[in-house]
Amino acid sequence: MISAGFGLGFSLAAATAYAQSSVSLYGIVDTGVEYVTHANANGNSVLRMPGITGELPSRWGFRGNEDLGGGLSAQFVLESGINMPNGSLGQGGRLFGRQAWVGINSPYGLLSFGRQYTMLLWAMADSDILGPDIYGMAALDPYLASDRSDNTVSYRGKFHGLTLGATYSFGRDSTGTGNTPGQGTCAGSVPGQPTQCRQWSGMVKYDTSWFGVAGAYDEQRGGTNASAIFYDGNAAFPLTSSADKDTHTWLGTYAVLGSVKVSAGFVGRSVTTVAAGPDVRSNIYSVGASWQATPAFMLDGEAFRIINHVQDARATMVTLRGTYHLSKRTAVYLQSAYLSNSAHAAYAVSGAGGTTPPRGEGQLGVMAGLQQLF
DSSP states (O other): OHHHHHHHHHHHHHHHHHOOEEEEEEEEEEEEEEEESSOSTTOOOEEEOOSSOSSSOOEEEEEEEEEEETTEEEEEEEEEEEETTTTEESGGGOTTOSEEEEEEEETTEEEEEEEEEOHHHHHHTTTOSSTTOTTSGGGTOGGGGOOEEEEEEEEEEEETTEEEEEEEESOTTTTSSOSSTTSBOOOOOBTTBTTTTOEEEEEEEEEOSSEEEEEEEEEEEOOTTBEEOOSSSSOOEEOOSTTOEEEEEEEEEEEEETTEEEEEEEEEEEEEOSSSSOOEEEEEEEEEEEEEOSSSEEEEEEEEEEEETTTTEEEEEEEEEEEEESSSSEEEEEEEEEEEEOTTOOOOSOTTSSOOOOTTOOEEEEEEEEEEEO
């Protein structure tokens, strides 16, 4: 017994000797004032403080890491979205609606479990210049800024310049609060219906010091109370069968030439239903560039073109943004975008929502904002 006790004590001491852990608090607070023309069916303009995003969505969270030895580490992230104008929680009121996962990292990659991003986000991260900006690509397809799922097993590994990743969700919206406006809810994990509300994604990505290319596929299955919408002025339609699919395919590339970065991308979305009616598809094409003019000032912008033949909706949007860093953590920015709709389209220039124009009407959006990282 004495020997066993000594052995246990020695093991605990040894574990303490090599196990190092850390937990950090981090976040982004970002908001400002926005002006949008033709912001309702009557063509009225609006001056407001947008609630969802500015240059980046506001958030706070905890990130933890513990060295387990042998190249292994335990990691977790708990991240909460914040609606800055009123301090409410984002993602349908979830406490940790942006991310909530725990995993093991090794030389072979990160294996994690919980609510987390799909591979669509990781594939787009380097070749979509504006990312989740209020006048970015997500204004045309809000899922591109909300590509995360509940009940998800995820793997992501990097081998030199090659990154591989995949996710599988047993039920993409287990709380029933909705992951993206207009998509309804899809709780999943229904006995006898193994594909209802399932979601999976995959990614292949290759990067060098000056060039990168990435591809990703993301598939959501339908289920009770689920729906799909294309944000072009047409109403949402049911996606209630487990055989229904809402898919996104991404192909993107970028190149860095000194202080200038250029990029191009393509998003193909397809919604297939078992109900009567044609499948609906949209294609988004993008080109962008950023210029680090000085260590403190960056000028960037992107142009987008979306085409939806079935719903006879098309739009072109161009965004220009300037960001000046007052310090490493604090920045001010001014950005503007103009969106031109085809005769039957009603896409909105602002990703914050609530500014749908009359069909065929163009929109101008302007926002001045302040951002601080901690």
